[in-house]
Amino acid sequence: MREENGYSFETKAIHSGYESKEHFDSLTPPIYQSSTFTFSSVEQGGKRFAGEESGYIYSRLSNPTVSVLEERMAQLEQGEAALAFSSGMAAVSAVLISLTKAHDHILCSRGLYGCTFGLLDMMQEKYHIEHSFSDLTSKEDILTMIQPNTTCIYIETPINPTMQCVDLSVVSQIAKEKGIKVVVDNTFLTPYLQKPLQLGCDLVIHSATKYIGGHGDVIAGIAVGREELIGEIKSTTQKDIGGVLSPFDAWLLIRGLKTLAIRMDRHCENAEHIVERLQSHPKIKKVMYPGDPKHTATESMKKQMKKGGGLISFELKGTFEDAKKFANQLQLISIAVSLGDAETLIQHPASMTHSVIPEEARKEMGITNELLRLSVGLESWVDIWQDLEQALDCI
Numbered sequence: 001m002r003e004e005n006g007y008s009f010e011t012k013a014i015h016s017g018y019e020s021k022e023h024f025d026s027l028t029p030p031i032y033q034s035s036t037f038t039f040s041s042v043e044q045g046g047k048r049f050a051g052e053e054s055g056y057i058y059s060r061l062s063n064p065t066v067s068v069l070e071e072r073m074a075q076l077e078q079g080e081a082a083l084a085f086s087s088g089m090a091a092v093s094a095v096l097i098s099l100t101k102a103h104d105h106i107l108c109s110r111g112l113y114g115c116t117f118g119l120l121d122m123m124q125e126k127y128h129i130e131h132s133f134s135d136l137t138s139k140e141d142i143l144t145m146i147q148p149n150t151t152c153i154y155i156e157t158p159i160n161p162t163m164q165c166v167d168l169s170v171v172s173q174i175a176k177e178k179g180i181k182v183v184v185d186n187t188f189l190t191p192y193l194q195k196p197l198q199l200g201c202d203l204v205i206h207s208a209t210k211y212i213g214g215h216g217d218v219i220a221g222i223a224v225g226r227e228e229l230i231g232e233i234k235s236t237t238q239k240d241i242g243g244v245l246s247p248f249d250a251w252l253l254i255r256g257l258k259t260l261a262i263r264m265d266r267h268c269e270n271a272e273h274i275v276e277r278l279q280s281h282p283k284i285k286k287v288m289y290p291g292d293p294k295h296t297a298t299e300s301m302k303k304q305m306k307k308g309g310g311l312i313s314f315e316l317k318g319t320f321e322d323a324k325k326f327a328n329q330l331q332l333i334s335i336a337v338s339l340g341d342a343e344t345l346i347q348h349p350a351s352m353t354h355s356v357i358p359e360e361a362r363k364e365m366g367i368t369n370e371l372l373r374l375s376v377g378l379e380s381w382v383d384i385w386q387d388l389e390q391a392l393d394c395i
């Protein structure tokens with residue numbers, strides 16, 4: 001299906017941002033492994049620095065291989081421009097530091113990636129940039145939580161690991177009226193399944209380490225948005241803090257993007273099969289999956305997300321010990337944090353990603369000791385299910 005800005009998603013993921021004619025007819029983008037670029041004269045160097053002539057200067061500012069990735073990601077998210085970073089957290093920190101100053105307030109969705117919590121705490125303690133949390137579920141809830149000094153709303157949807165979803169059009173409509181920027185961490189769904197900029201949000205962030213790369217071999221981040229916002233981040237927090245992506249890592253992501261659509265389709269299809277089986281298994285108490293009508297798939301959510309994605313959380317009937325025993329019993333599935341890889345991965349939030357949060361606060365967030373998060377991979381779902389089933393039999 002054609003997208004508003006030209007070719008279909010699948011086609012853009014393979015071709016956008018690259019002209020082989022400009023690169024010795026090389027079918028795939030070359031890796032420009034160069035830290036700096038030469039000028040033919042002092043005058044030319046001066047023009048490039050003054051922005052009067054386009055061209056590369058130094059790879060912390062921009063690099064031709066990285067530019068291909070940035071252009072491609074901008075096309076896929078249907079944004080005007082993108083920036084690549086050395087990690088998802090480099091992208092998150094560059095965006096948040098760029099959008100805020102001392103005594104501003106950031107309103108956040110209730111669940112966030114662990115290190116984003118850490119960053120917000122540091123910003124509060126050292127730089128007096130405040131934050132608070134909200135479920136962001138109703139207009140009233142959002143309006144009461146917005147303060148006079150709120151300059152940014154920061155959202156993850158689906159929320160990790162409980163998979164609750166936030167209605168992005170509702171949030172962005174309120175934010176627009178009040179001149180507040182909305183930033184969405186779109187790591188879990190990727191632009192193939194959810195396009196926050198199309199719903200009125202201002203910036204999208206990715207940990208490209210996950211589905212964008214898709215093969216578990218790179219750490220990277222991306223930010224996408226309007227030219228003006230991206231330009232500001234590029235010339236301030238990206239240039240001066242300097243968490244830029246290496247040309248080789250950019251090349252790995254360009255390669256990953258080519259198969260994003262077919263990988264996401266298979267991740268979703270596999271996840272749907274596993275959700276169905278988990279739901280009817282006698283040892284499972286609760287299954288949390290965004291595409292599940294019993295969980296968060298309301299009408300507006302169905303419009304917002306093409307499918308539910310590849311992540312499932314579930315609670316066992318049993319104890320903390322049972323959850324550990326179950327995970328340790330898995331043969332095919334690996335115990336690991338991260339997500340979005342070809343390999344199916346399982347993690348135990350209470351003892352891993354969310355272990356720094358006190359148990360009471362964790363329970364309030366819905367993260368019990370019996371909860372496990374599964375990143376469904378690209379293996380045959382039959383083999384994934386057989387592994388889960390044999391481990392369930394052991395508890």
Ligand SMILES: *Cc1c(COP(=O)(O)O)cnc(C)c1O
Nearest residue numbers: 087088089113185187207209220
């Ligand atoms: C992994 C992750 C991050 C951090 O990304 P890194 O690439 O590990 O720095 C941020 N947000 C979400 C939702 C993530 O899953």
